[in-house]
Amino acid sequence: MGSVVFRKRQTELWSRLGWAVIRAIYDGLPDFQVCRLEGMGFGLFLRLEELAPDVALIQALKERWDPECHAFLFPWGHMVPTLEDVVRITGLRVDGQAVTGTTYTSYQEPVERLLGLEVRGERSSLVHQTELQASLGVASARRQTGEGQAEHMERMTDDARAVMAEEEGEAADRDLRWFLTLVIGKLVLGTKGDPVGCRCLPLLEDLSSVGNYAWGAALLAHLFDSLGTSSRETGVAGFFPLLQVWAYYHLPSLGHGVARRRSAVPLLQRWRFCRDERSLWRQxxxxxxxLDTTPFGHVQWTPYVGESDAAQPWVERGRPYFGRDIWLHCFNTVVPLHHRLVARTLGLHQAAVEFPSRQRSWEWPGRSFRRIQQVTDWMVRVREQLDDWERRGTEVVSEATSDEDYFRAYARKYGAQVYKGSRRSLDLEGRITSLEGILHSTIQQRDDLQAVVDQLRAELDGARQMVGGASSSREDPGRSVLEGQLAAAVTRAEDAFVQLREREQELRTAMARMTTLETEMAELRLRPEAAEVARWRQEAEAAARWQQEAAEATRWRQEAEEAARLRAEAGDLRTQLGEERHRSDMLRSEMRGLERALELVGRSRSVTSRSGIPSGSAGHYLTGSSGWRRNEEEERRRRERAPEGSETGPRVMAPPSPRPPEGTGESG
Known part of the structure; x- marks a missing residue:
């Protein structure tokens, strides 16, 4: 229970260690060790029963924590757990020496010397949880198949009892240091991970002085420090049941806690939580x-009135530290408890005090000394804050007669930051919150004055009965004067009561008017937003049209480029077609020439056969005919290569005449 982690897929808060293991080991300790723990002030704390975690409530509280003033921010003002809450709910002592000392970069030497274990790294203050548990006899804390909760606890208790030293001595001291390291490192000052913190180990060297330290105050300081981490971090390190039960007492209208044992002490044992199956985000x-809509009058500022402190001596020991502004110490974590912000927990009216701010220097409230890694002696480093603890801080007093000034200052400081839900999106400047606070303060004054009026009337009636009539008043003039004074006091009180009733009505009317005005302002703010949305819509539509036109233009350009490419291909095809036609014409011409040549050859052979003339002239003709065709083809290519109108280039011999040379005998 030393740390909690909010799982993303499950609405449960998972403790890295769990209460069961420590309780089982505690039940396995020898009687003399139990007595030693009682003397140290851990007996009540270790006998607490495990409280089912209220995940949604803890997460909601974490989101409302203000790290500047170390307090929760609600519409009705600041709220913060105090040392009285710690001692009443947990039973841990809040009086004694501050939990401080020297912190080191590595705890390997004291861990080896006092525990016989090893730390996780060279610069570390953590030891492995499994090794520490195994040293105490619980090698595995997992429940076996088919094993019930009672059987599981009994098995772990028997395992722990089997390894514990039965008599006092060095072995028993080491057993007790192992157990105290586990309790303090995982419950009181727990971390989020599995490893166990051992910064407390130097304070455990002398076991006789362990009970002198204010471990409850260190628990509260560690919890404040964990709540102050980034809001994006899920989970809370430290003893989270304190927050849970604190909310059950002070915010009963939430209805999350269910009372079970009305007389049990410490108060944590009086409550249980019923699991909610809805999603964590919804819860x-x-x-x-x-919280945003809780009436101010439903907040319980003094829930412990009527508690019998006779059965809680630990409360009486811590009472000198109640109701005081004081610095809390937990080694390198030093945080302030601003009790003056919650004076109403002391039955006082809340005065308009100066709210803490981070802009102050570290000597002033609002600064935490975290993550300083070098060796540091905190008794020297924060000497002023340590002196403040030893002086028991500063008593909180308030001379305010109402909470009005505080509510006005609170609204100016935080405005709408106090709202975290989905219903109160208006009131950005906190006007409604301020009026609600002033109205609540006026109602309180009215109720107080009503009680005074009733008391004065009762005294006046008693005085009149004592006077016994006009004759008696003449006999005893003192009683008549007393009666007159009481009557005048009753009249003045009744007049003041009437004025408060009138002011209450005026405030209610003003708050209703302010709520209506805020709603109208929100509507007016929404109108320009609606016009702006319309303009954005028009611009978006114009941009969409432009994009469509640009797309069409691109498509047209692509189509034009495609058409130009097709035209070029068509021109190439026409050129190729013309060349093919020319070739076909050349072939036809050649075929005709061949046919005429063959005809001439046939004729020449017939003439030669009649006249005896040699047939060489026919071959000469064929040769001349093929030469003519070659010359014509070269002339065509030359013209294609030469520029238009050029007359240069070699002269080509004219093709031979189709007529045969003379003397061939063809004419005859």
Whole structure:
């Protein structure tokens, strides 16, 4: 239970260690060790029963934590757990020496010397949880198949009892240091991970002085430090049941806690939580909505009135530290408890105090000394804050007669930051919150004055009965004067009561008017937003049209380029077609020439056969005919290569005449 982690897929809060293991080991300790733990002030704390975690409530509270003033921000003002809450809910002592000392970059030497274990790294203050548990006899904390909860606890208790030293001595001291390291490192000052912190180990060297330290105050400081981490981090390190039960007492209208044992102490044992099966996000949203709309009068500022402190001596020991502004110490974590912000927990009216701010220097409230890695002696480093603890801080007093000034200052400081739900999106400047606070303060004054009026009337009636009539008043003038004074006081109180009733009505009317005005302002703010949305829509439509036109233009350009390419291909095809036609014409001409040549050859052979003339002239003709065709083809290519109108280039011999040379005998 030393740390909690919010799982993304499950609405459960998972403790890295769990209460069961520590309780089982505690039940396995020898009687003399139990007595030693009682003397150290851990007995009540270790006998607490495990409380089912209220994940949504803890997450909602974490989201409302203000790290500047170390307090929760609600519409009705600041709220913060105090040392009285710690001692009443957990039973841990809040009086004594501050939990501080020297912190080191590595704890290997004291861990080896006092525990016989090793730290996780060279610069580390963590030891492995499994090794620490194994040293105490619980090698595995997992429940075996078919094993019930009671059987599981009994098995772990028997395992722990089997390895514990039965008599006092060095072995028993080492057993007790192992157990205290586990309790303090995982419950009181728990971390989010599995490893166990061992910064407390130097304070455990002398076991006789362990009970002198204010471990409850260190628990509260560690919890404040964990709540102050980034809101994006899920989970809370430290003893989260304190926050849970604190909310059950102070915010009963949420209805999350169910009372079970009305007389049990410490108070944590009086409550249980019923699991909600809705999603974690839905639960957190519903809690924020409920907190945003909770009537101011439903907040319990003094829930412990009527508690019998006779059965809780640990409360009496811590009472000198109640109701005080004080610095809390937990080694390198030093944080302020601003009790003056919650004076109403002391039955006082809340005065308009100066709110803490991070812009102050570290000597002033609002600064935490975290993550300083070098060796540091905190008794020297924060001497002023340590002196403040030893002086028991500063008592909180308030001379305010109402909370009005505080509510006005609170609204100016935080405005709409106090709303985290989905219902209160208006009131950006906190006007409605301020009026609600002033109205609540006026109602309180009215109720107080009503009680005074009733008391004065009762005294006046008693005085009149004592006077016994006009004759008696003449006999005893003192009683008559007393009666007159009481009557005048009753009249003045009644007049003041009437004025408060009138002011209450005026405030209610003003708050209703302010709510209506805020709604109208929101509507007016929405109108230009609607016009702006319309303009954006028009611009978006114009941009869409432009994009469409640009796409069409691109398509047209692509089509034009495609048409030009097709035209070029068509021209090439026409050129190729012309060349093919020319070739076909050349072939036809050649075929005709061949046919005429063959005809001439046939004729020449017939003439030669009649006249005896040699047939060489026919071959000469064929040769001349093929030469003519070659010359014509070269002339065509030359013209294609030469520029238009050029007359240069070699002269080509004219083709031979188709007529045969003379003397061939063809004419005859």
């Amino acid at each position: 957190v949203t519903m809690i924020h909505d409920a």
